[in-house]
Amino acid sequence: MRRRIVVIGATGHVGTYLVPRLVRAGHEVIALSRGEREPYSPAAEWRAVQRIAIDREAEDAAGTFGERIAALDADAVIDMICFGAASARQLVDALRPTRPLLVHCGTIWVHGPALRVPVTEDEPRTAYGDYGVGKAEIEALLQRETLAGGVPSVILHPGHITGPGWPVITPAGNLDPSTWHKLAHGEPLPLPDLGLGVLHHVHADDVAQAFEQALTRPAAIGASFHVVSAQAMTLRGLAQGVARWFGREANLEFVDWLEYERRVGEEHARVTHDHVARGIAASIDRARSILGYAPRYSSLDALHEALGWLLSSGTIDP
Numbered sequence: 001m002r003r004r005i006v007v008i009g010a011t012g013h014v015g016t017y018l019v020p021r022l023v024r025a026g027h028e029v030i031a032l033s034r035g036e037r038e039p040y041s042p043a044a045e046w047r048a049v050q051r052i053a054i055d056r057e058a059e060d061a062a063g064t065f066g067e068r069i070a071a072l073d074a075d076a077v078i079d080m081i082c083f084g085a086a087s088a089r090q091l092v093d094a095l096r097p098t099r100p101l102l103v104h105c106g107t108i109w110v111h112g113p114a115l116r117v118p119v120t121e122d123e124p125r126t127a128y129g130d131y132g133v134g135k136a137e138i139e140a141l142l143q144r145e146t147l148a149g150g151v152p153s154v155i156l157h158p159g160h161i162t163g164p165g166w167p168v169i170t171p172a173g174n175l176d177p178s179t180w181h182k183l184a185h186g187e188p189l190p191l192p193d194l195g196l197g198v199l200h201h202v203h204a205d206d207v208a209q210a211f212e213q214a215l216t217r218p219a220a221i222g223a224s225f226h227v228v229s230a231q232a233m234t235l236r237g238l239a240q241g242v243a244r245w246f247g248r249e250a251n252l253e254f255v256d257w258l259e260y261e262r263r264v265g266e267e268h269a270r271v272t273h274d275h276v277a278r279g280i281a282a283s284i285d286r287a288r289s290i291l292g293y294a295p296r297y298s299s300l301d302a303l304h305e306a307l308g309w310l311l312s313s314g315t316i317d318p
Helices: 015-024 044-048 056-062 065-070 085-095 130-147 178-185 204-214 235-245 257-264 266-278 285-291 299-312
Strands: 004-008 028-033 050-053 076-079 101-105 153-158 160-162 189-192 201-203 224-227 252-255
Touching: 004 015, 015 028, 015 044, 015 204, 056 065, 056 085, 065 085, 076 085, 085 101, 085 130, 101 130, 101 204, 130 153, 153 204, 160 204, 160 299, 178 189, 178 235, 189 235, 189 257, 189 266, 201 204, 201 299, 204 224, 204 285, 224 285, 235 252, 235 299, 252 257, 257 266
Parallel strands: 004 028, 004 076, 028 050, 076 101, 101 153, 153 224, 160 201, 189 252
Antiparallel strands: none
16 A cells, blocks of 8 residues: 655664665655765665755754654655654654554663563663663654554664665774774674673664564554564674684784773773673564564674675775
């Protein structure tokens, strides 16, 4: 069935893949972004899309963003860039009279350090930090709204979104480009905690797949879903996998956190700590059974495609 779908944040990591998927499925798509960037990957389907430039932050401040979206009279709204409960509330209030389906992009960082693995969607929300806490507050708001008979919603929680076109979380759990260089050249790569910290990557197109499926699964309304690869991996497992693409064995040096910070710098060490402290290996059983989610990419496959772009663009030196 052809539907009118508004995608907020349409040219980002996931939208790059999602918008062409929706066009191919026969939907009318209205793509909203700030107008500062083209999609990461070109696709002919974008020629069939109505594009609107909008500054959400400015319109939220003016109290007009929700009204702008409601005026587009959509059957479904996909919100990729909502980071605070106040912004979500403004959108929901404006959509309540017509009640389109609202599909929200959350994050697996609504979970703090794991007590049981794989982590299911039913685990208590133990988020910390502005990003995770904000997403957890939005999730609670949207679920209350749905239960009260207001705007129906579905919340998807992606892992570390990976793909060609942007820097991605490395096997060291940070964005340090020297990690790739060390693995390519057989140089020592320091890792904390014996390299046993866990990361759960997901390819952006697999996230797009889940968003597309959420539009057609009534049983998903009111629920949250993890959207990650089929299997999380440890830092050492990812490092070994990447090194083998270059015909090498990873030269890993396991160090304590003080030494790790000395070797990589305070900022990279902090990002690594933020990732491995959570240690999230997320279950996708609910997404498989209700959404029909079937990730095409393993964690390593997703990294491989991202690494190919990093090499071809000259971002890293092979």
